[in-house]
Amino acid sequence: MSIIIFGTGGHAKVVLDTVNAAQHEVRGVVDDRWSLPVWRDVPHLGSRLTLPNIVAMHTDAAWIVAIGDAEIRRQVATQLESLGAVFATLIHPTAIIGTGVQVGSGSVVMAGAILQADVQVGRHTIINTSSTVDHDCRIADYVHLSPGVRLAGDVCVEEATHLGIGACSIPGVRIGRYSTVGAGAVVIEDIPSHVVAVGCPAKIVKRKEKNDAD
Known part of the structure; x- marks a missing residue:
């Protein structure tokens, strides 16, 4: 399974370790607060503003919204769902x-x-x-x-x-x-x-x- 992680905070670090431990591919990360091209050896694909393009370009990937705050997690997940994204378990x-x-x-x-x-x-x-x-x-x-x-x-x-x-x-x-x-x-x-x-x-x-x- 190829996974895109939304988030680069502390919770996202643990999610990344979990993805790696489960031997899934990490396609990239998306985050508004990260501006460098790479995060923890993972490509930074863009921000929330560019989500439509990212989802369209990576239709074979599944997503995890790695944000601890429940309401922000809901908002991002709802936006991704509206764009046709699918989610990993x-x-x-x-x-x-x-x-x-x-x-x-x-x-x-x-x-x-x-x-x-x-x-x-x-x-x-x-x-x-x-x-x-x-x-x-x-x-x-x-x-x-x-x-x-x-x-x-x-x-x-x-x-x-x-x-x-x-x-x-x-x-x-x-x-x-x-x-x-x-x-x-x-x-x-x-x-x-x-x-x-x-x-x-x-x-x-x-x-x-x-x-x-x-």
Whole structure:
């Protein structure tokens, strides 16, 4: 598989390592903030302004939007979809994938992650380094599980929510859309949409304005 990466930030570096570990070809990168012809030995193909031309020239390549921010990731993915781009599903060879697991297009499962039986992961979602997602969890589109997140069985994480490094949950809870669960937080009850929750146990400390979140 030949892959084009959108992004040149820290997350994109890890995505590039994952692409290489999975022995896919890296066709190039696209980023507005990079002006040199090469990034980490990979050709720089252009910027977001030139996406129509890039997609048209590389119809045989699949894309990964390597941007941590969920809303920007959504915007870029939506633009690429409108141009007819297709997306890769990227899984590091050291990840453990159980039976019945489904991972949506554009999503990345990083090194050491574990997805147990019948987990469902949506599109353009990040399952970061050494995160574990137990049986029957449902992880929606544009979610980011940071490194070391631990989800027990039958947890639902709704669209575009971010769980910070080392956060964990008991079985069966639901975490609403566009929410943030802080680093090291322990979720023992449902978390609503558009909030920030931190601590052990996780408690709501802020409600997000919807126009700030989506």
